[in-house]
Amino acid sequence: MSDSAFVIERRFDAPRALVWRTFTEKDLLARWYGPGVETVIHELDVRPGGVWKNEMRMGGRSSFERMDYTEVEDGVRLVWEHVNADATWAAIPNPMVPGWPKALLAEVDFADDAGGTRVRLRWSPRDATADEIAVFQAAMAGFGRGWGSGFDIIEEILAELQA
Numbered sequence: 001m002s003d004s005a006f007v008i009e010r011r012f013d014a015p016r017a018l019v020w021r022t023f024t025e026k027d028l029l030a031r032w033y034g035p036g037v038e039t040v041i042h043e044l045d046v047r048p049g050g051v052w053k054n055e056m057r058m059g060g061r062s063s064f065e066r067m068d069y070t071e072v073e074d075g076v077r078l079v080w081e082h083v084n085a086d087a088t089w090a091a092i093p094n095p096m097v098p099g100w101p102k103a104l105l106a107e108v109d110f111a112d113d114a115g116g117t118r119v120r121l122r123w124s125p126r127d128a129t130a131d132e133i134a135v136f137q138a139a140m141a142g143f144g145r146g147w148g149s150g151f152d153i154i155e156e157i158l159a160e161l162q163a
Helices: 014-024 026-032 130-162
Strands: 006-012 038-043 051-058 059-073 077-084 104-113 116-125
Touching: 006 130, 014 026, 014 104, 014 116, 014 130, 026 038, 077 130, 116 130
Parallel strands: none
Antiparallel strands: 006 116, 038 051, 051 059, 059 077, 077 104, 104 116
């Protein structure tokens, strides 16, 4: 269902290879992913079958996420399955949002765009029930703030990298 997917696009004034680095290098990714919280990346293995283990620390608590890469086309496309996890990285129901989908699919495409790079991120429930899709859709209005803030930080990182 197309209406159950969140999509955000942004054009960055930087070469595709540089924008790709912000999604695939641990230190750069930790700076923008999860804006407003401390992001700790415990593992980042960007390849099909690889994993990204992410901890977001806020107010003395931690939230864990595990992303399993299913598709990686260097400089062009990243696809991962995104789940909430416990401290051992096992998938668990979302502890903060009852009824949240058990898994999300993230698809990120990178394309040259008039001397810059266009990034399109699509985030959608995977193998979700109608009730889980409804919970995701109800939260969708706020996704642009989180992803948008992260993308704003990517712009700052790219400016630093190109200075």
